[in-house]
Amino acid sequence: MNSELPALSAEVCAKLRTAFQDADYDADGVLTALGSSAHAALGRGEPVPAHRASLDAGDLGTLIRLFLLGETEREDAVATALGPLGVGEAVEAGLLRAGEGTGLRAALDVRPHGDEQGSWWVVSDLDSDQLGRPVTEDHVLGVGHASLSLIRATSRRPVGSLLDLGTGNGVQALHAARHARRVTATDVSERALRLAGATFRLNELDVESLRGEWFAPVARRRFDQIVCNPPFVVGPARVDYVYRDSGLAGDDASALVVRQLPGFLTEGGTGHVLASWLHRAGEDWADRVSRWLPAGTDAWFVQRDVAEPALYVGTWLRDAGIDPHSNEGKAKAGAWLDWFADNDVEGVGFGFVTLRRTDSVPAIVCEDLRHAYDDPLGGEAAGWLDRVDWLRAHGANLAEQTFRVPDSVVLEQISEPGDEGWATTIRRLHRTDGPGWQHEADELTTALLAGCRGLLPLSDLLGLLAMAHGVATDELTAAALPVVGELVRHGMLVPHDQPEHGG
Template sequence: MVSSRTQDDAPASDRPELLRALAHDLAAARYTVDEVAELLGAEARAALSRDQIVPALAATRAAGEDPARNPLGAVVRFFLLARPLPEAALGTVFPALGPQGLRALGLAEPADDGGWLAAVDLRPYGWDAGDGAKEIWVASDLAAHQRPGVLRSDHVLGIGHASATLVQTTARRQVGCALDLGTGCGIQAFHLLGHARHVVATDISERALAFARFNLLLNAGALGLDPDRLEDRIELRRGSLLDPVAGELFDLVVSNPPFVITPRAADERAEDQFTYRDGGLPGDELVARLVAGLPAVLAEGGTAQLLGNWEIPAGAPWHERVRSWVSADVDAWVVQREEVGPGQYAETWLADASQQRDPGAYEDAYAAYLADFAARGTAAIGFGAVWLRRPAPGQARLDRFEELTHPLEQPIGPYWAAAVERADWLAAHPDLGAERLVVAGDVTEERHQRPGAEHPGVILLRQGAGFRRTILLSTELAGFVSACDGGLTAGQIASALAALLGRDDEGFRPGLLAEAANLVAEGFLVPAETAAGPADDMTPGNREETA
């Protein structure tokens, strides 16, 4: 367990009376997701998500800059927009805590002109959980758009695109013990507490664990934690990758690891690495080690979900390397969401840490990226999500690698879970002919034909939710789908179609049922017995929002 007395430049979590005062003042200022959204308006919120603060500054000015009349605007300017406040104004906005209390917690520091500056980003964050809406405040380091200069090497990332993606991708289910590997400021752990009896959160950065502990204690009530017995529900451990949990088993593992591929140098020091994104290993070795090592900590039936980058060698399929990392005794389902070239990849991550602010260093770093990829014959870099499972008896064996670059229904996690459940159902029902099927509620059919043509030339089945797949149907399969209303078994429908079409060839019926099984696996058809459940009437169960 990381010490409650945090290191320099990280929020302090050993002053419970100050944490209570902070929570009181933030609540009194109505510092919530919805209130901030209303104050800023849609355009300023959208700009802020792109790290552009000018519209938000204009919105807070338009709402009035007097802290006594508009305390919410002052809090937004201070913590979200990192603008200084005079001491009197800060005292007005935080009457219970005061400027010195903010300083004691490591949240504010004196400015040169006698005012005060935020030392961290502190923002509201909310989501819909199974037992109702949750709303908390999350502290992290100030980002590049909030402070000058290159980010510090031990920068603690806030609620970024990757962390939100993992939250939306994770299939939520009630579990005994869960692991958040590479917790950062704690986002994944906050969500795990809603459906795991016990959580272990690890990070290689002591400073990141200090932020996570601060956030847990600040929001103990909302997260259902006893601040005096934090370890009863969650443990914070320091260490690299799986080292802190060696020999333990988990029902669920989630990880947003430092997967960024970064050129290595012979004289490289730890302080030269950005710990939130750079694992210190060459190429995609960190993700490779994690994918290969995770099965050792999965209990029977346990699952792991993580994000990652992987290198794609020239002339090779994108999934070839990723598949080689997966051990034969676990299931794998990997979805590649994006693929970029070496140059675009370099530009993305150099800009991420504001390294373009030093032109000379930027040029050298860009060239190093290109040389590093070229040395390994890397033609492209993929980004996506990895799902692993140590299968229990009776569960399906999954070996699925697919590229989906179109927009998916978010959160995708519930749909992913439903897809795995359908695969398990198919494994338990090998004779599909005896089963009754219905068309999923989000499925529509499209028919295209030439003007004047008697029959359609193209028949498409589309999903309106979830993975939003589109599949091309044969006339026979379209007829099968149209008859799936739960009244007849799949075998009865296949036999009726064979008679109607005069198909007496031996392979027609089993071939049609095999195609129908694929439609079940993809979620176009669902078992009639589960049609009212999550496999058919799936509605998003998580609403991730942040100011």
């Protein structure tokens, strides 16, 4: 465990904020000082270009080398860059520590983090590279790929109340403050709440912070939205690192969150969760995660990756700064892989879960989206829930609705040569935005969609199509409606009076 808790008081944070503002130590300022090439190299873990670019950046350069590169800086340079915060105050608060010689180094990771509306500062612990050793059990992780993924997968429609369950460094709460009137952040770790509190004070945000396990700190309360990046690492029931290990075996941590979260939502409230699930021999992953759900819950499970056990174990060992070749690494890997083998685990799935409390018959969909796409999933999640609602309201008379194919949908056709020339063998619909949905289609489906221009109801189009192809209208309608419903759910067919996609 880290021996001392940092004490970044409101006074210390106010002075530090002034220093950062005076030096332009924010997301735009750092990018401008480093330039796009060195900034990109820093993101890849290559510090030398950023170091060279920082040398001509004055106080901002000192802050970049101190907090982003983990270098030792002269005390006089640090004093100038941090003014009005005194060096002694910064050391006492746990922000700085002694470096080589008479220099100073950062004792905490404090770095800019921005979105399209502006910039914040996020306080976390130094990683293993900067520490030169594995991190401690109560390590508070910085803004990593998982955090960024959840940020992008969260819908941002205005809400009254939002719960950030397991806040860590507080970055989810920062983004939540953009669209939620009231934000509550919880964590089991005292150190995490201490650093998240510093993040909130540094950014002048009023966030309710509560300590406790899982949902215990907010018992009997409900929220309009809940976001959660839980300790979802899958394996034996142990806690090596609080930020990733729950003490529950297998995927029980993800199951617990998915099972309990809807009970803390207001009617119609939504939840966004990062989760992992086991792929076990003879078991469908979709069946597994669907069993986690309580009654009255819409759920959209999106699987973004599946890792085989050896790769999974090696990745998480390196994440903690443990050399897989070391005796410790070999022992941990052996025990971990033994657990996977004993439990018939063939892989570990990872992805996003969108949940909504509903009093209607719930919609539960599990989809594999392992292909690459760039669009954030948050807007798509909100749109998916809207389309589920629309299908509930209009599903009984779907044939009477009028649709159009949005401009983002294209048709791919693949043909092969035959005795009578080229013959189309594959017809595939693509949505070119969002998560890049794809649907195989037959000739009749593509002909039906060609007529969906927002002018005629589906029943008329199906009648015309049946007549043209010499098939019974009832049979064609029965075959077409499930396909139409799926295309509507994926935003590839849009009711003529509705916008293309949610946000």
